[in-house]
Every structure is written in C-alpha cells, then in structure tokens.
Amino acid sequence: MSLSPYVPIAGMFILAIVFAVFSVAVAPLLGPRRYNRAKLEAYECGIEPSPQPVSGGRFPVKFYLTAMLFIIFDVEIIFLYPWAVSFDALGTFGFVEMLLFIATVFIAYAYVWRRGGLDWD
Amino acid sequence: MNPLAERTDWYADSLTAASEVEGFGRDPWWLIIGKILAIFLFLIVMTIFTIWYERRVVGRMQHRPGPNRAGPFGLLQSVADALKLAFKEDITVSAADRLVYFAAPIISVTAAFIGYSVIPFGPEVSIFGHRTALQLADVEVSVLVVLAASSMAVYGVVLAGWSSGSPYSLLGGLRSAAQMISYEVGLGLSIVAVFMTAGTLSTSEIVAAQEAGQPYQIGGFELTLPAWYAILLFPSFMIFLISMVGETNRAPFDLPEAESELVGGFHTEYSSLKFALFFLAEYIAMMTMSGILITLFLGGWRAPWPISLWDGANSGWWPLLWFTGKLLILLFVFIWLRGTLPRLRYDQFMHLGWKVILPISLAWIVVLGGIRAVNDSADSEYLWLTVVGLVSLVALLIYLLPRPKDVRPQLDPGAGGFPIPPLDLEVPPSPRAARLPAARQATRQAVSAGTADTASTGPKEG
Numbered sequence: 001m002s003l004s005p006y007v008p009i010a011g012m013f014i015l016a017i018v019f020a021v022f023s024v025a026v027a028p029l030l031g032p033r034r035y036n037r038a039k040l041e042a043y044e045c046g047i048e049p050s051p052q053p054v055s056g057g058r059f060p061v062k063f064y065l066t067a068m069l070f071i072i073f074d075v076e077i078i079f080l081y082p083w084a085v086s087f088d089a090l091g092t093f094g095f096v097e098m099l100l101f102i103a104t105v106f107i108a109y110a111y112v113w114r115r116g117g118l119d120w121d
Numbered sequence: 122m123n124p125l126a127e128r129t130d131w132y133a134d135s136l137t138a139a140s141e142v143e144g145f146g147r148d149p150w151w152l153i154i155g156k157i158l159a160i161f162l163f164l165i166v167m168t169i170f171t172i173w174y175e176r177r178v179v180g181r182m183q184h185r186p187g188p189n190r191a192g193p194f195g196l197l198q199s200v201a202d203a204l205k206l207a208f209k210e211d212i213t214v215s216a217a218d219r220l221v222y223f224a225a226p227i228i229s230v231t232a233a234f235i236g237y238s239v240i241p242f243g244p245e246v247s248i249f250g251h252r253t254a255l256q257l258a259d260v261e262v263s264v265l266v267v268l269a270a271s272s273m274a275v276y277g278v279v280l281a282g283w284s285s286g287s288p289y290s291l292l293g294g295l296r297s298a299a300q301m302i303s304y305e306v307g308l309g310l311s312i313v314a315v316f317m318t319a320g321t322l323s324t325s326e327i328v329a330a331q332e333a334g335q336p337y338q339i340g341g342f343e344l345t346l347p348a349w350y351a352i353l354l355f356p357s358f359m360i361f362l363i364s365m366v367g368e369t370n371r372a373p374f375d376l377p378e379a380e381s382e383l384v385g386g387f388h389t390e391y392s393s394l395k396f397a398l399f400f401l402a403e404y405i406a407m408m409t410m411s412g413i414l415i416t417l418f419l420g421g422w423r424a425p426w427p428i429s430l431w432d433g434a435n436s437g438w439w440p441l442l443w444f445t446g447k448l449l450i451l452l453f454v455f456i457w458l459r460g461t462l463p464r465l466r467y468d469q470f471m472h473l474g475w476k477v478i479l480p481i482s483l484a485w486i487v488v489l490g491g492i493r494a495v496n497d498s499a500d501s502e503y504l505w506l507t508v509v510g511l512v513s514l515v516a517l518l519i520y521l522l523p524r525p526k527d528v529r530p531q532l533d534p535g536a537g538g539f540p541i542p543p544l545d546l547e548v549p550p551s552p553r554a555a556r557l558p559a560a561r562q563a564t565r566q567a568v569s570a571g572t573a574d575t576a577s578t579g580p581k582e583g
Contacts, residue, residue, distance in 0.1 A: 008148070008258035009238045009266065011157045016234035019161070020227040020398060027211040027394035040215040042287030043389055049216070050288060063295050066471075070302040073479070077309035080486070081265070084316035087493060095494040102483060109479070118475045120468035 065117055076105045148253050155248075156257045160237055167448075168404040172199040174449075175456045182460035203397060211393040216286025225284060226391065226398035229277025233405035236270035239263035240412040241325045243422045243440035255422070255441065256325060263324040264316075267413050268309060271368060274406060275301045278370075281399070282387035293386025296376050296467070303474040304367030304374075310482035311360035314489050315350050315417045324413075328421030351418040355510035356485045358418045359517065360478055362454075365410040367474060370403065371455055373462035376470060411451035412444075419447055 042049040083090065083098050090097075112118060148156070173188065173196055180187025188195035213222065243255030260266065275298050282294015316322060319330040331348045351358040367374040378386035388399045415421060422440035424431075425447075433439065465473070492505045 005258055005260045008153045008157065009235065009260075011153055012160065012238040012257060013231065013235055015157055015161055016231040017227065019234075020230045023230075023394045023398055024223055024227060027207070030207050031210040031393050032208075033210060039212055042214055042216050042285065043289065043384060044287070045384070059291070059295055063299050066299045066303060069475070070306060073306045074302075074309065077306070077313070080310070080313045081316060081322065084313045084486075085320055085322055087317045087490065088320060092494050095490050098490065099487065102487060106483065113476065118471070120471045 062120065069112065069117070072105065072108060076102070149251065152248060152251060152253055153257070160257055161234070164234065164237060164405050164408065167408055168401055169199040169203065171404050171407070171452055172202070174452065175459070178453065178456045179460045206397045207394055209393045211395065214286060214390045217390065218284040218286070221280050221284035225277050225281035226395045228280065229274055229402040230398045230405075232270045232273035232277060233402040233409065236267045236409035237405070237412060239266050239324050240409070240416055241328050241421055242444050243438065244436060246438060254325065259323050259325045262322045264312065264322050264413070264417070267409065268305070271406065271409070272305065274402065277402065278387050281391065285390035287390050289384045289389045290387055293378060293383045293389065297370060297387055300370065300374065300376060300470065301368055303471060304364045307360055307364035307474060307478040307482055308368055310479070310486065311357045311364060312417055313486050314354045314357040317489060317493065318350065318354060324416050328416055328423065331420045332423065349418060349420045352510065353506050354418070354489070356481070356513045360482050361414060361418065364478060365414060366455065366458060369406045369410055371407065372459035373464050374470060375464060376467055407452065407455055408448065411448050411455070414451060415444065415447045
C-alpha cells in the first residue's frame, strides 16, 4: 500500500489541531469562574483601559512598508530556491541570469534604503 | 541542439520525475500513526524538559539554584506548572474579537507542530519487521514545509495581538509580525547556499550529502574535515544562527514580549491553557529551528567526529541519541544568549535584519555561485570555500574584538534643543562645610564638659 508522501504531514496537522482545539475547549471547564468586571477589561497597568476601535485602529505605516519589502524579498528567495537546486545543470548561463535578477531587486533595495524606508526611530 | 533547448528538456525531465524521495511514502498506516504520536510526545516531553533546562541554566548563570523542589533536581517543576495553568481561570477579555481570539493559539501551536514532521531523526531501522526511516515524512520540498510552517506561526501571533483589544497586545503583535518576516528573509537567503551545494530540498538527502568527509591536502599531509555545511558554508551558518533567534522571538531579539515596554506583548490578555499553548508553540519553534539547523548545517543525525570513528555509530537507533544531543546543545545556545545578552532596541534590531544580514547573505550567495560557476572540480571548489570561510571568520573576529572606546561620551550640550546641565560641573565648596567641623568640635567639647544646652544649640549657630 502506498500513500502520498504528504499524508503523514497531514496526519501531524490533524493531531496538532485536535490537541489545540481540545486544550482551548477544555480550559474553561477545568478552571474556576469568578466574575469580576475589572478582570474582563484589557490590562493597562491598572488604569482605565483606553478605548480600542474594533478593527485594531491605526498603526504606523512602517509596519505596512516592512510587509511590502518582505513580499519583494520573499518572492526573490522563492525564485532563488529552484535556481540553487539545479545550479549545476543550469551552468554559467543560469548564474549570469540570476545575477541580473538579484541586481534588479537590489536596485529597489538600495532605493528603499536611500529613501529611509529601512530606518526606524 | 542549442543549449537553451537542452535545458528545457532537462526541466521537462525533472518535472515528470516522481515527486517522492527515495524510501519514503511506503509506510503502512499504523506506522505513520505511531510516528506521528512519537513525534508529538517527543515535542511535548522536550518542551517540558526545556522549560526546566532553561530555568536551571539561567539560574546557574545568575548565581542561584533555579527550580529544585518538585521531583529530582526540580525536573517535575514544569509538569507542576502546566497542571497549575490548566486549572487557572480562563479569562476572555470583553474587548476581544472572540472567534479570532480563540483561533490564534490554535494556529500558533498547529504551525509549530507541523514543522517537525520533515526533520530526520535517524537512518532506516526495522520496526516490527518493517524497514522505515526515523522520519515522519520527506518530500522534494521538505525545507519549504518547515519555512511555510514557521510563516504560519506569524498569523497566530499577529491575530492574537489584534484580537485582544488591548494596545499592548496590538503593539506586541505588530512588532512580532514585523520581526518574524524581517528575519525570515535572512533565514530564507542563508539556506540557498545549502541547496546550491546539496542540490536538493529534501531533508534526508541534505543529511546524506553531508556524509562524506572532504580530504584536504595541506602541506603534504591529508586532513579529513567533516562535510558539515556549518564548516563548508560558514557564513550561511552564522546568518542562519542569528536569524533563527530573531525568527523564534527569543532573547536578545524578544522585542514582541519586551516586559519593560509591552507587559507580555501579544499574549498579554491570554490566560490558562490558551497561554500555555503560546508557550508550547514558542518552545517547539525553538526546537524546530534547532532541528532544521542540525539537519542543514550540522550533519543531521550523524555522529560528530570522535564518535563517528566507531563503525556502528550511524546505524540502528543510535542516531536518535546524537540528534537529541545536538538539539540539547543548540537549546543551550538559545538559553546562553538569553542569559548573556541584553535586549536590542527596536531600530537596532531592524537595522541588523535589513541592513546587515540581508546584504551579506545576498553577497554570499553571489560569491558562492561565482565559485561554483568558475570551478569545475570539487577539490578547488572546497579550497575556495575554505578561503571564503576563513576570511569571514577573521572578519567576524575582528568585528568582535574590543575596540578602544571614547571613555567620555561626547555630549551635545544642546541635546536636541533641550538644555541639559554640564555633567562635569564641579560643585563649589560650601562655606558652611568649612565651618561645620569646627562647630562639631565645639559641640563635642561642650558635651564632654557636661553642658547639654550648648550641645543642642551649637550646630545651629554654626
């Protein structure tokens, strides 16, 4: 009998989910329940919690910028993997092509660096 | 035939080739379930052990014993803590987005478990008459499975921070997400060199590729170095080591849970078993990253040098021991870093990730590709790799050398527009100070003379 090589990974996934859901579900049953209004408020070192908008509110655009940069480089990495695996088969041609690709992404990187996109205060 | 067409043919061949790694995907169902349970138990037990291990080691580093009451050497302390956590009140804050709030720890812990399914623990052994490798699964893209799982962990963290409805959690979650994706770039780039050298993405094949030692001819006598990629691809190893600490949110990169700034970070509002799940996920992530580091750079389950002289070291069940030993050493490194280094500031941290690690790893990939493209024979290639490795080691040592520092920091008297007093200001001697000893002397004489009146008035007059 032969199973797809991904079946064990799926099995691990199922066991992990069952374990996690069980833990989350069983926690309220095991613990005590003592109602206290202050306990249900967000923790802010004892002061009245500042009201939070439901959607999380506004946050610095820097985080968004980091995410965009991450996508650029993650895509570059994903292109690098197959190239790295078949490096010997591709030869010098593949190497030069990849150099051009890395240089292209590097221009964007240098631009972002120059414009202060990588600076945090 | 032109070279491009040749390459297209080669690609077509590789696409039609089976997507299975030799020796995997033929386990019967009972063996798969057994392996899944074994890995699950291994991770749970190792997590419980690691928490104790960390507290003991950090305790030693801070000149205190650490937990030593529950069980022998305090070994049962984590079990006691876990049980206690389970019986604590499960609080759901009223501002929480309930569905996401409950889903976040589940996502975190599930993502953490999946990563371990492709890490090789040992070679083929016989279980109930069935030949099988000590590894749950291996596919052509095993390393990608680990990377994907660790990317999924970002969701757990950022959703936990977002859904808690608390500013501390939100900031912690955002920081975490920014940090994990920043260091994932370094992580992803550092292992390109491994794929280039091993020519595969399958974990078991990468371990196999590190099997044979490379004989060197240095000055007439032969020296066989282990083919561990940690030695061969030293810069990659260092980048991976740094990035994996950033990726797992551990000290000195534990900014998402910087206690002094963010209380607990993304898990501030979590309690009871939901908190325990985040804790579990963090420790499993540590072990997954250590496991993949062992697999990619430290020869996997193969015995280290002195033990490897023994013929039976790399067969049967022994490799489990070597793997666990390497794992414990790497976990010690994690704890060591925590016990030694202060936490980085956020801008320093992002600076390191984006402006140091990223360009260095890109440059290293280009250098390695150049070496491989220029050299046809393996011997000269290894020589070049050694040269690059030594150069980077020397550069690292020079960087780490203590530099002569300015003893007095150059202070800007304006300090950004705010006036600050000069720090070397000498306080002029008080005229009172000169008179005071004389007055005390007078008092003492007066006391010895027995006149209490002058004793109380003496200093006032002075």
